[in-house]
Amino acid sequence: MPQLFGPYADTVVRSVLVAIVVVPFLVVGAGYWISASEYTTDQSITLDQPVPFSHAHHVGQLGLDCRYCHSAVETSPVAGIPPSHTCMTCHSQLYTQAAMLAPVRESLAEDQPIHWNKVNRLPDYVYFDHSIHVAKGIGCTTCHGPVATMPLMRQAAPLTMGWCLDCHRNPGPNMRPASAVFDPDWQFPSDQARRAAILAHQYLDNKHLTDCSVCHR
Template identity: 60%
Template sequence: MQIFHPRADTIARVVFVSLGAVPTLLLFLGYMIMRSPYITGQDLVREQPVPFSHEHHVGGLGIDCRYCHTSVEQARFAGIPPTGTCMTCHSQIWTNAGMLAPVRASLADDRPLRWRRVHNLPDYVYFDHAIHVAKGVGCSTCHGRVDQMPLMRQAVPLTMGWCLDCHRDPAPNLRPREEVFDMAWAPPKNLDEQGKRLMGEYHIRTQHLTDCSTCHR
């Protein structure tokens, strides 16, 4: 008397294979989700109190990054411009523009605009703008071509792996200090040679750049 169906052996094989394949698939899916824009925030545009266009102000008008982000060369934080900086121009031009009503209200009420952070690193990550600028890392390396962004977005993943890739081999991302704020800067043909030269000039040593305490303090 036959106890098991002829297909039972096939079913058993499928079950055993699934026991190994399903956990592997779940781990792979989890890995992909953790690297997706849903988690990293890459390419997402966040709603702001005013639709500020870097494309217009930087790309069109040629305003230097440091005009608004005044502390980027001296401090850990690049700084967010106060309303007074905006009104330096907008007290004279586009004075009645509807989209600038929050700016005028901010000045009248002496209350800062509540901008939403686009590049929002976790609290346990230490990042210092000043040291990166001093070592020749351009704004566009981390922030992308903001002069071509009608609305600000996060151009790169900013994951731990992405940062470590640069800390292990920073040479390809270095440029002369006078070019740090140039959005249109393009790497030269002798990038490898320039990178090695700048590593020496800027006294960059990679031995401890991947130490945990470098970014987690």
């Protein structure tokens, strides 16, 4: 009687059965990995800008306060980009003919804003308010990373929903005293866990940070 199945038929069947169980998990896992990867989130990506503005120089070396350029950060959802005349406050006296600053001079002369490429970009369906975060003790570097060391600005955090929710579920470890919110060199103390409880009681006035409507309005 002729043999119906070859010598490897059993192996093939077993492999197919295992694949039926394993492959869906691998596909789902790969999907999550890709969605959280820098390829998708743009984390650590440095964008080309019309002017190579260096936070390392202006913040780290010169000590400019974040609010000097981002003047609306304490009162508005949007931190704001400085108008060209803010830049020219200094650069009308310093590096007045530098080629890299030509777009700034042209912007001022033509009364047209510079079109910067936004580094930290959230989907349109996400509502983010800078003012409430800084008012509640969340420092700039918590989300934007060590800006005082960045020659060119890059996205330091993944800015995913999961990343935001981790903080909203337990914001205490990321909270600072009000005096340290705009300090780019501030470091969390060794007893942050103890201080977190105090700061959370001081800053938070509601228990709805994980409600959908907080970020999706």
